[in-house]
Amino acid sequence: MENPHLLENERIDQLFSTDVKIIQNRDVFSYSIDSVLLSRFPKYPQKNGLIVDLCSGNGAVALFASSQTKSSILAIELQERLADMAKRSVKLNQLDQQVTVVQDDLKNLLQHVPRSQVDLIVCNPPYFKASDTSKKNLSEHYLLARHEITTNLDEICQVSQQGLKSNGRLALVHRPDRFLEIIDTLKTYKLAPKRVQFVYPKNHKEANMLLIEAIKDGSMDGFKILPPLIIHKDNGDYTDEIFEIYYGKRN
Numbered sequence: 001m002e003n004p005h006l007l008e009n010e011r012i013d014q015l016f017s018t019d020v021k022i023i024q025n026r027d028v029f030s031y032s033i034d035s036v037l038l039s040r041f042p043k044y045p046q047k048n049g050l051i052v053d054l055c056s057g058n059g060a061v062a063l064f065a066s067s068q069t070k071s072s073i074l075a076i077e078l079q080e081r082l083a084d085m086a087k088r089s090v091k092l093n094q095l096d097q098q099v100t101v102v103q104d105d106l107k108n109l110l111q112h113v114p115r116s117q118v119d120l121i122v123c124n125p126p127y128f129k130a131s132d133t134s135k136k137n138l139s140e141h142y143l144l145a146r147h148e149i150t151t152n153l154d155e156i157c158q159v160s161q162q163g164l165k166s167n168g169r170l171a172l173v174h175r176p177d178r179f180l181e182i183i184d185t186l187k188t189y190k191l192a193p194k195r196v197q198f199v200y201p202k203n204h205k206e207a208n209m210l211l212i213e214a215i216k217d218g219s220m221d222g223f224k225i226l227p228p229l230i231i232h233k234d235n236g237d238y239t240d241e242i243f244e245i246y247y248g249k250r251n
Helices: 033-040 060-065 080-092 106-111 140-146 153-163 176-188 240-247
Strands: 011-014 021-024 050-054 072-077 099-103 118-123 164-174 191-202 209-216 229-232
Touching: 021 080, 033 060, 033 164, 033 209, 033 240, 050 060, 050 106, 050 153, 060 072, 060 080, 060 099, 060 118, 072 080, 080 099, 106 153, 118 153, 153 164, 153 176, 153 191, 164 176, 176 191, 176 209, 229 240
Parallel strands: 050 072, 050 118, 072 099, 118 164, 191 229
Antiparallel strands: 011 021, 164 209, 191 209
């Protein structure tokens, strides 16, 4: 494993259930549990497949996905600073032969992959619609990562339809309050919703996250709502399921 070049305030974190290490900077961008859960949600092609990670940030989803599959992974991130962190993390983990990071607008996806040839697209998109009030007290990096300023749900679904092969899959993590909009937008681009899982901060709390998977040109039949995923016990500890995702099975 190569010794990475770290910039000011950068650190190296590890998801301890894997060997993957990732360069982070709290002032610029750090992955959250949504990236971890997204990386564990879809069914991956195991070899000779092509996976694309849109809105890749510092590459967390792409890097964590590399431990789930041997398929090639292309990570696309608009922000130069975040893409640079992702590229250095790829080198840190010696994943250059599997993971490629491209700094570009996701609308240019077809400049990097053939049309209708992608097996799986994963995306942790900006959750919030842009408004004057939403832009306060955020750095530029977090602002673009969290708010629909440079891309939006409609564009992500449109680009995914263009890139995915027939029966290819799109997996998203998003906000429950936009669930109906997500379903409608997927259907607009012939992406049939197939699986959804709602994520809850604690038992008896409202869901604050959802994971959803759709199939290009798929039938609208067979939609499944998976069992709820709860993050914390009442005492604040991780539930057993989340602990295993982060640290592996307890001894």
